[in-house]
Amino acid sequence: MPDYKLIALDMDGTLLNETLEVSEENREWIGKAMDAGITVCLSTGRGYSSALPYAEDLGLHTPMVLVNGSEIWEAPDKVLKREYMDLEAVRQLRTIAVERGVWYWAYAVTGVYNRENWPESEEGEEWLKFGYYEQNTPVLDDVKAQLDPFRHYEITNSSPDNIEINPPGVSKATGLEEVCKLLGIQMSQVVAMGDSLNDIAMIRAAGLGVAMGNAQNVVKEAADVVTLHHNEHGVAHAIKEFVLKV
Structure with a gap:
């Protein structure tokens, strides 16, 4: 064995x-x-x-x-x-979500933030992961298509309805x-x-x-x-x- x-x-x-x-x-x-x-x-x-x-x-x-x-x-x-997300990357990822009207969330050292409780300033947080959730597959595919600038990041999912982004190599x-x-x-x-x-x-x-x-x-x-x-x-x-x- x-x-x-x-x-x-x-x-x-x-x-x-x-x-x-x-x-x-x-x-x-x-x-x-x-x-x-x-x-x-x-x-x-x-x-x-x-x-x-x-x-x-x-x-x-x-x-x-x-x-x-x-x-x-x-x-x-x-x-x-x-391992931390780049602050500007978090901002850009959030912009993609807002423009397409999809649910988003992110883990920081202090807790979990999402579309309903996003902090007034991202600068005060240490970001660990960013995520999207969308059950409409074409919309989620559109979000994926916007992630080419982040192709060096770790892009995965924890269900077919979401996308999760971690720092490069993590x-x-x-x-x-x-x-x-x-x-x-x-x-x-x-x-x-x-x-x-x-x-x-x-x-x-x-x-x-x-x-x-x-x-x-x-x-x-x-x-x-x-x-x-x-x-x-x-x-x-x-x-x-x-x-x-x-």
């Missing part, structure tokens, strides 16, 4: 079911992995305030890769590293590389599970990349294996079948 030391879990569409809960089956097999000496960590597009309650609920006193890798926590109470994979340094392990000893474009980098970089049954097709193509749907306890199935093999 490969010597896996770390399981990195995306949250929405992966660890969490459609009601944003951790199933008892997922909880049980995460516990079994931890009992086997494997570190389990969250690797998510979410920020600290929305990821922490789940980490605490699962008893994970482990590193966290947050905001798609823009923020890395050594432990739930100790930040390790942050991804969940780069975040996990920092976690591996902390733990003294190699990326080949990592199991990474996810469902969306923001998971592809870590799925490709990990020793075992796992796509959920509900994952976008391009994610399944990038993965080594495909597990069950997130509503069918796909994390538990992957740990049982591909990691612990019991």
Whole structure:
């Protein structure tokens, strides 16, 4: 059996079911992995305030890769590293959203801002990620077409209806590389599970990349294996079948 030391879990569409809960089956097999000496960590597009309650609920006193890798926590109470968006880029990305009338949001160190609570001045914030949400596909495609000046940024999504932009070279994979340094392990000893474009980098970089049954097709193509749907306890199935093999 490969010597896996770390399981990195995306949250929405992966660890969490459609009601944003951790199933008892997922909880049980995460516990079994931890009992086997494997570190389990969250690797998510979410920020600290929305990821922490789940980490605490699962008893994970482990590193966290947050905001798609823009923020890395050594432990739930100790930040390790942050990567910031360029201020002018944030302004330009917001202008695109306003001109096309789409929902937008952005993560800053101080919290999450969106179309309804945008700060009067962007200068007072340390920006981590910018995002768009639009269910009208042609409109979202139009937004994508405006992002060519930002092609050197990390442009992904966490669902087919959104676009997420992180600083250049920042991804969940780069975040996990920092976690591996902390733990003294190699990326080949990592199991990474996810469902969306923001998971592809870590799925490709990990020793075992796992796509959920509900994952976008391009994610399944990038993965080594495909597990069950997130509503069918796909994390538990992957740990049982591909990691612990019991």
